[in-house]
Amino acid sequence: xxxxxxxxxxxxxxxxxxxxxxxxxxxxxxxxxxxxxxxxxxxxxxxxxxxxxxxxxxxxxxxxxxxxxxxxxxxxxxxxxxxxxxxxxxxxxxxxxxxxxxxxxxxxxxxxxxxxxxxxxxxxxxxxxxxxxxxxxxxxxxxxxxxxxxxxxxxxxxxxxxxxxxxxxxxxxxxxxxxxxxxxxxxxxxxxxxxxxxxxxxxxxxxxxxxxxxxxxxxxxxxxxxxxxxxxxx
Amino acid sequence: xxxxxxxxxxxxxxxxxxxxxxxxxxxxxxxxxxxxxxxxxxxxxxxxxxxxxxxxxxxxxxxxxxxxxxxxxxxxxxxxxxxxxxxxxxxxxxxxxxxxxxxxxxxxxxxxxxxxxxxxxxxxxxxxxxxxxxxxxxxxxxxxxxxxxxxxxxxxxxxxxxxxxxxxxxxxxxxxxxxxxxxxxxxxxxxxxxxxxxxxxxxxxxxxxxxxxxxxxxxxxxxx
Numbered sequence: 001x002x003x004x005x006x007x008x009x010x011x012x013x014x015x016x017x018x019x020x021x022x023x024x025x026x027x028x029x030x031x032x033x034x035x036x037x038x039x040x041x042x043x044x045x046x047x048x049x050x051x052x053x054x055x056x057x058x059x060x061x062x063x064x065x066x067x068x069x070x071x072x073x074x075x076x077x078x079x080x081x082x083x084x085x086x087x088x089x090x091x092x093x094x095x096x097x098x099x100x101x102x103x104x105x106x107x108x109x110x111x112x113x114x115x116x117x118x119x120x121x122x123x124x125x126x127x128x129x130x131x132x133x134x135x136x137x138x139x140x141x142x143x144x145x146x147x148x149x150x151x152x153x154x155x156x157x158x159x160x161x162x163x164x165x166x167x168x169x170x171x172x173x174x175x176x177x178x179x180x181x182x183x184x185x186x187x188x189x190x191x192x193x194x195x196x197x198x199x200x201x202x203x204x205x206x207x208x209x210x211x212x213x214x215x216x217x218x219x220x221x222x223x224x225x226x227x228x229x230x231x232x233x234x
Numbered sequence: 235x236x237x238x239x240x241x242x243x244x245x246x247x248x249x250x251x252x253x254x255x256x257x258x259x260x261x262x263x264x265x266x267x268x269x270x271x272x273x274x275x276x277x278x279x280x281x282x283x284x285x286x287x288x289x290x291x292x293x294x295x296x297x298x299x300x301x302x303x304x305x306x307x308x309x310x311x312x313x314x315x316x317x318x319x320x321x322x323x324x325x326x327x328x329x330x331x332x333x334x335x336x337x338x339x340x341x342x343x344x345x346x347x348x349x350x351x352x353x354x355x356x357x358x359x360x361x362x363x364x365x366x367x368x369x370x371x372x373x374x375x376x377x378x379x380x381x382x383x384x385x386x387x388x389x390x391x392x393x394x395x396x397x398x399x400x401x402x403x404x405x406x407x408x409x410x411x412x413x414x415x416x417x418x419x420x421x422x423x424x425x426x427x428x429x430x431x432x433x434x435x436x437x438x439x440x441x442x443x444x445x446x447x448x449x450x451x452x453x454x455x456x457x458x
Binding site: 054057058059060061082085087089090091092093094095096100104105107108109110150 | 236239240243244247250251254255313314315316318319320321322323324325457458
């Protein structure tokens with residue numbers, strides 16, 4: 001990964017409720033994640049993991065409560081930084097090449113020298129030789145590499161990963177785990193939702209279990225840590 | 235002011251993806267052509283009959299074709315959840331709408347201009363003398379269809395029965411555009427052509443009102 005040029009950022013969820021047509025997707029979620037922590041969210045389908053990450057990304061609005069980004073001293077950021085978001089869906093255009101996709105999003109984000117940034121990121125994710133290939137010709141693993149590159153365009157201090165390894169073959173999952181390790185080691189705050197234990201889940205420094213939209217377990221160490229991550233497989 | 239730079243980038247993307255796949259343009263051209271040919275079987279396309287029925291069927295064909303064309307406008311952003319990526323990237327959310335409606339207007343206009351000579355030949359209606367006025371009506375009418383249609387496409391893409399919903403919402407809402415465009419076109423195709431300023435004014439006002447509404451409330455249509 002590119003040397004860090006961001007200020008370490010934490011994130012605080014304050015009493016978040018999210019309702020869809022009267023049904024609670026999240027229920028009074030309060031959580032503080034210090035800068036640099038790597039958090040794995042586990043839980044069954046529909047437990048609220050995706051909703052929480054989408055609220056953190058700014059894609060969904062909480063029905064009540066607030067999300068705040070924090071600086072290193074735990075104070076609220078005056079101008080919240082944009083978070084990088086990677087989901088199971090690649091969030092890139094199949095009809096554009098890998099490079100065109102990155103240039104598109106870099107230009108929309110107002111990044112200086114978008115071509116240089118796109119080239120650097122394509123190099124980092126190992127797609128420089130396929131830069132001019134249409135994304136629709138890529139394997140699932142390669143598409144996720146483009147997705148990671150897109151999410152890192154503006155060097156976000158917070159990276160949100162929503163079940164990013166779903167559908168990846170073992171080689172792809174291994175590459176992804178290495179990438180998450182680099183993100184974590186670069187000082188970024190990483191929030192990821194996972195389905196059970198995997199190579200990626202071992203990188204987490206904190207495990208949180210959600211059930212029916214509420215936090216039911218939250219730990220950094222101990223035997224409980226693995227049981228939380230394994231929970232989704234139960 | 236990020237609106238114009240963001241719009242330019244997104245419009246480039248819309249044009250690039252369409253000219254690469256040619257899905258929308260091909261479908262729309264073929265659809266309108268079929269409608270024009272089929273309608274020509276339903277009455278004797280002599281000059282007088284064509285002047286009576288031609289403008290109406292032409293705009294009906296444009297409207298139906300637009301409902302086909304606008305359907306995938308936001309639906310294809312759902313395939314890979316690219317709409318979320320756009321929402322996270324744009325500095326002015328209206329740029330997403332602005333680029334899409336500009337692209338849709340352009341595609342619709344290209345289709346209309348491409349098919350106008352076929353219409354003129356098949357229905358025995360001379361259009362050369364009033365071409366510039368027809369282009370003006372096409373621009374205003376297509377813009378109105380695209381503005382309202384793009385907004386409704388964003389709404390229907392999030393709904394169940396989305397394929398049926400867009401035409402159900404769009405066709406009644408665009409009836410004023412259909413009536414005004416047909417009337418102005420009828421005037422232009424008359425034996426003694428005249429410009430119906432009232433209709434042109436109505437189309438311009440319709441476009442401005444809907445564009446303003448989209449600018450004010452469009453962001454809410456993109457929310458989850």
